[in-house]
Amino acid sequence: MSSAKSAAAKAKTKRILNIVITYCILLIVAFIFFFPCLWLILASFSKSGSIYTFDGFFPTEYSVASFNQLFTDTVMYNYPKWFLNTLFIAVMSCILGTLLTILTAYVMSRFRFKSRKAMIKTTLVLGMFPSFMGTIAVYLLMTQFNLINQQWGLILIYSGTAPMGYLTQKGFFDTIPYSIDEAARIDGASNFTIFIKFILPLSKPILVFTALTSFAWPWSDFILPKMLLIDQDLYTVAVGLMSLDETQFSRFAAGSIIIAIPIIVLYFCLVKYMINGMSAGAVKE
């Protein structure tokens, strides 16, 4: 009797210990991920602006001067303009890129045609090349097409290369049963109608995932804009913030926070779609 009791007590302490340890680890993890963000937020409210006057991680005095400066002092660093540029490029590439990726994935999942296998293999091999191996060529190409220093040049590159990453989306379309297509075809619907009226409404999760990823890439990319945009007025936020002087740390922090907020909000609202989208591609790839 007593041994059973002690065993139960032992199991209980073990469980409590388990819970305590779990929460300790969670706290540490949360701290590790949150602290740098907190540091950046605090830094953006620093009064002096320079990192050298900080008291360790914390500014000595607080004010909103950096944010003010960001939007009013636009002669050297025109942050509002950069922000609008980034928004324009990201939204346009998101729309075009999502459209092209979804079309490619749908076709590759639903149709069987002669060059399909060859196409799939080609994209796999092309994916193995270092991502910006062709950067110089792209640069020269853009000079030939007169698209250097133009936002449309960037949009074309982002959306033109987007279909290469169609595999995740194809994995999703593969999971939509064929019986839907067949039923619609008996009713006399063409493939185009099936795609628009039946498949697309079912694909909301993957549409959201695709749109989100193809928005986030131009939003935070720095390699292409840095190479293709020359005028300060055309800069995206990434290039602009990188051009800031090192003494302007809190201005950098303030600019970073403003550019990070929209994407953070999007991710938090759509986290369910992210998880589903990522695993859809993983299982089916």
Place this chain on the structure above:
Amino acid sequence: MEKAKQILRSFFSGLCNKIASFFKGIPQKLRSKLAAAKEIITQGNGNVGASMCIMGLGQLLYRQWAKGTLYVLLQAAFIIYFVMRGGADFFGLFTLGQVKGDAWYGIKGDNSIIMMLMGILSVIMIIFYIAVYITNIKDVYRTQCAEDTLKRPPSFTSELKDLLDKKFYKTALVLPIIGVCVFSILPIVFMILIAFTNYGGDIVPPELVDWVGFENFGSILSLGQFASTFFRILGWNLLWAVLSTAINYFAGLALALLLNKKCVKGKAFWRAFPILAYAIPGFITLLGFKFMFSYGGPINFYIQEGGGKAIGFLAVNSKWAARFIGLGVNAWISIPSTMLLATGILSNINTDLYEAARVDGASAWKQFIKITLPYVVFATTPVLITQFINNFNNFGVFYFLRDSVRSEGYFLANNTDLLINWLYRMSIDNNYYSIGAAISLIIFIITSIISLVVYVLSPAYRQEETFR
């Protein structure tokens, strides 16, 4: 180990067989193609012949006005393109220019690099034209066959409708294919070709560029300054790819499992912190961490406060400190995405399996080892390969942390640089274009071999083989 060897051996013998059968199949395929061509040539009537001479003429003779006009216009457009520049572009690809520009005498010379780029473009155009030409002949022959059997050939409108139905794939793929051809394939082909020229250094337009064969690879792998730097960077790059992939994968998996535990309340709250890290654009994180570890940054502030001397974590003379910081920062950035992925996969596990295991009296640990882990590893292997390649080519981390540093014994590089950083600095900042292109080809070969081997050894591949 024995097992792995066996799998690899069977895979490569299978691969060889596949390649052999592919080449054995070529004559047969060719023969059937030739037979089809012969049939069209011998059986085709005058209208087919007309289409062979001028695209679309046959269709016009069959009174298919819209389609015929379309083909004729395409033909005209191609001829204009070819005469205006396509033809010259095409031959320019081989010569890479013969006239050297001279501002003094007012000679506008050839720009070899633009000639090469436009040459590749003209090859793509010619391939497109040939494809259109063949469909044109096939189309008119189909019309002839239909007429012969007294059937009505499909009208132009019905054919257009078909483009939204049976041939919807053609319509849908036009734009993606153009985009990928121009912005992915053309640049890659261009860089592959550049690797076999002497473009770079002093030899940039208006100087003429020439083909040099495998010289660039020779100088990377066997000669002086490039070779020693290359092998040092390669060693670290491989180590980096393995370490960072392992850290990110297992830590992300562990985090997902931790958050998946029954006793954790408020999962959404705890999950929010890694997602926050995931959502912040990478360049912000990297620049932020650079500030954090800089001489005047907070870490050094506390070191000095404690009586120590400021440490240059990312400066010239720190090798392993900078490398570990790189690994840590990369983990901070990448663990959340692995966590999200693993969370998604964990939510798909069939819960009946656990039920059955509990009935059988399996401990929690045993359930984890026997059910959870195999499932997750199986499902994530393709992602693991992608992550490995991404880490191998992780440009951002050391570009932001240590781009301006040069180490002794390295040519235009430092001891934390990955191949991709070196390649970028060589070609974009310092004009060593051909060497840079050769490096990227070598990176391609390494990554594709590694991922092929990992893929073959992975459970996903093996199971697929056994179950099918």
